[in-house]
């Protein structure tokens with residue numbers, strides 16, 4: 207689905223790896239390892255200084271940027287909602303291509319388990335967990351094939367985090383999504399991931415199946431990381 | 435009141451300088467030198483401008499007016515540029531923006547016979563238009579920069595959803611223009627209530643009938659209002675593009691990323 211060939215950018219050094227269709231990849235590793243930078247490269251919020259990225263076998267530059275960004279949806283770490291109502295936010299992506307269908311909010315809010323009547327609320331009046339759900343629904347409104355998630359639950363309390371995790375799991379299964387998620391919570395990685403990419407100082411130090419690689423770390427860096 | 439102030443009377447202006455000077459002296463504010471130098475400098479500048487204006491007013495309008503307007507626009511451009519030095523193409527943007535504003539306003543004045551094409555009318559009125567536009571452009575630039583930094587998360591969100599830079603920065607453009615226009619709306623609203631506008635005061639002191647002075651003031655106030663709006667709009671709409679790369683990426687996304695990750 208997505209392939210990196212010898213990609214270097216900022217903190218990232220010479221990365222080569224593949225994310226296959228329907229993978230649920232977990233990117234994890236110490237702070238500053240370059241995880242967010244990697245998600246930015248997937249969504250083309252940045253272009254690599256060196257190397258090549260392929261999307262479905264095609265060089266990423268050959269896909270029109272805005273199309274790519276809609277297909278490879280990115281959920282940023284903080285909700286970053288636009289001022290206005292919940293509905294305004296949900297409509298944003300599809301409206302860019304005039305493909306918003308009135309009533310679509312019903313399905314979207316159901317996905318993220320929010321009540322329908324929240325649609326006319328001002329986003330400033332929502333709780334952190336609600337905002338993050340709206341943000342997720344906003345990304346889903348574009349009907350992405352790949353979902354990139356940057357620490358989607360790190361700013362939330364445990365209960366809300368679990369709810370969102372649950373929502374994600376159902377969504378990904380129901381829609382056959384390919385997922386790349388950054389998380390610091392290893393229990394979350396076990397629950398959601400099928401494949402792990404352990405990043406350390408800009409390199410992919412170790413990859414493997416989840417949860418297997420967490421139970422049997424090969425490198426000393428991963429062992430140390432897991433002990434913390 | 436006599437429209438002429440004699441040179442002797444002018445000498446007594448020194449008293450007005452002596453007040454802050456003695457304040458500075460007795461309270462040891464250490465500003466004495468600064469006060470003297472500034473007052474002298476201001477006086478010399480004004481007299482110099484007076485002589486230059488006298489000279490220009492005597493020139494043929496078709497030489498004096500374009501010359502002086504060009505000088506004003508060049509100086510104003512360099513001044514306003516300071517607010518956005520790190521941005522590409524600021525100087526030419528401001529320069530052409532000011533030309534655009536001045537030419538439009540001047541054309542309207544002349545077309546509707548509000549102002550006569552003589553240096554003594556066009557130059558001071560243009561000076562006010564250019565000066566205010568310069569300030570408006572500087573403010574718009576500053577505001578735009580801070581809006582871009584503050585909203586980098588939202589901009590990234592919009593871009594990541596597939597927005598064109600133009601669509602993504604819609605909110606920022608809106609806020610910048612809003613901020614640029616509100617003080618002007620307020621100024622027009624309270625005009626004449628708190629303080630008589632400088633030009634009107636000048637005309638009345640110079641012996642012009644109040645109603646006549648008001649007409650001039652209206653022309654200049656509304657001209658300034660519209661040129662300030664036009665200036666802010668022009669720089670904002672031209673400059674926002676330079677915050678993005680040709681691949682529709684936020685130019686400062688290194689900074690934005692840092693900002694964004696430090697928040698989480």
Ligand SMILES: Nc1ncnc2c1ncn2[C@@H]1O[C@H](COP(=O)(O)OP(=O)(O)OP(=O)(O)O)[C@@H](O)[C@H]1O
Pocket residue numbers: 215216217236237238239240241242243244688691692695
């Ligand atoms: N183009 C670049 N050139 C140099 N440094 C960069 C560049 N891009 C990002 N960085 C730096 O690389 C570091 C890692 O960035 P990144 O946010 O991707 O790490 P992360 O793994 O997501 O960390 P965290 O877990 O704290 O979110 C940051 O300090 C960032 O400032």
Ligand SMILES: [Mg+2]
Pocket residue numbers: 241242243356695
């Ligand atoms: Mg990060």
